[in-house]
């Protein structure tokens with residue numbers, strides 16, 4: 386199937402705990418086009434894993450809307466979400482072993498994922514050998530998962546994640562335990578799946594290099610989209626409620642309480658901070674439409 390779009394509108398997630406509520410996501414606005422590859426990056430505890438868990442339907446948001454393709458996740462029953470996960474949405478959890486049966490062969494791991502998906506209607510399944518080719522494990526179908534090197538095991542987990550031909554693949558920290566070579570192989574496998582199948586791919590990662598390689602890196606900061614990097618350029622992002630997060634180093638120059646004026650007199654938009662054009666204070670302001678091609 387072709388890639389699925391992902392849309393988040395004002396998504397909020399609150400964990401209820403005895404010690405007090407934790408606001409993990411405080412209003413995420415995001416659109417991912419079909420067939421895009423995106424990394425969620427950001428500091429520990431910023432909300433990346435929570436966001437990917439909501440996209441996977443493993444949890445439901447406290448407020449806001451999560452859309453996957455034509456589905457409004459909030460309107461689906463638990464049974465419909467379970468069917469979606471494992472067919473149209475592939476999920477690869479952090480730690481390759483959690484996605485695999487270690488004593489079974491690669492072929493059997495893929496077969497099991499496909500058998501689960503085949504129980505639902507309308508799923509056309511790929512040849513397991515073709516799936517292994519996509520992740521660089523062609524010809525190794527008889528190998529037991531437990532015998533594979535860590536990088537190959539992570540790619541085996543990807544193979545299981547794409548076994549049913551999902552339109553969206555969600556992957557949590559695929560390179561965290563790997564050396565540079567293993568990381569390159571995993572990123573190459575993701576690129577190949579994306580190029581050959583048009584699958585939309587979302588990866589949570591601490592590795593900035595993985596973010597750069599995927600082309601679009603969305604920085605989650607304090608439970609919101611803090612910034613975006615596209616093809617090596619960094620952007621601040623205007624959220625659905627009109628707020629914009631500035632990087633911490635820029636906030637040093639424009640602390641909370643700074644007064645901005647929006648001047649439209651020159652036909653464009655100029656920001657004046659405390660009466661001075663922002664550019665003169667060392668920050669150039671360039672805007673582009675969110676959906677403009679990169």
Ligand SMILES: Nc1ncnc2c1ncn2[C@@H]1O[C@H](COP(=O)(O)OP(=O)(O)OP(=O)(O)O)[C@@H](O)[C@H]1O
Pocket residue numbers: 400401402407408409427428429430431432433434435436
């Ligand atoms: N089950 C939970 N109960 C209560 N609070 C939680 C729970 N899971 C996560 N949190 C809190 O929610 C916030 C966001 O956590 P989350 O795991 O989504 O961040 P993260 O960016 O993925 O972090 P990391 O990179 O360390 O995995 C953090 O403050 C975290 O402590």
